[in-house]
Amino acid sequence: MAEWRKVAKAFALGDGHISEKEVNVLRESLFADGKISKSEFDFLTELKNEAKSHVKALDKLIEECEKAS
Numbered sequence: 001m002a003e004w005r006k007v008a009k010a011f012a013l014g015d016g017h018i019s020e021k022e023v024n025v026l027r028e029s030l031f032a033d034g035k036i037s038k039s040e041f042d043f044l045t046e047l048k049n050e051a052k053s054h055v056k057a058l059d060k061l062i063e064e065c066e067k068a069s
Contacts, residue, residue, distance in 0.1 A: 005043055009050065016052035023057040030061075036069040 012022050026047075030040050044062050048054060 018051045018054035020055050036065040
């Protein structure tokens with residue numbers, strides 16, 4: 001099976017833009033266990049850096065994850 005990071009990046013960055021809906025899916029998945037790992041936080045920052053554009057909700061999610069980690 002493909003590495004989860006590659007699959008998730010392909011999904012989120014398919015059109016180059018991270019939408020509100022994608023941020024909501026990320027938020028639900030990342031906070032499912034009530035904590036944010038360094039790997040999860042790094043993944044979000046990679047997504048942001050690789051995206052051509054993104055909604056402000058992604059910045060807010062990154063801030064929330066930084067506080068929770």
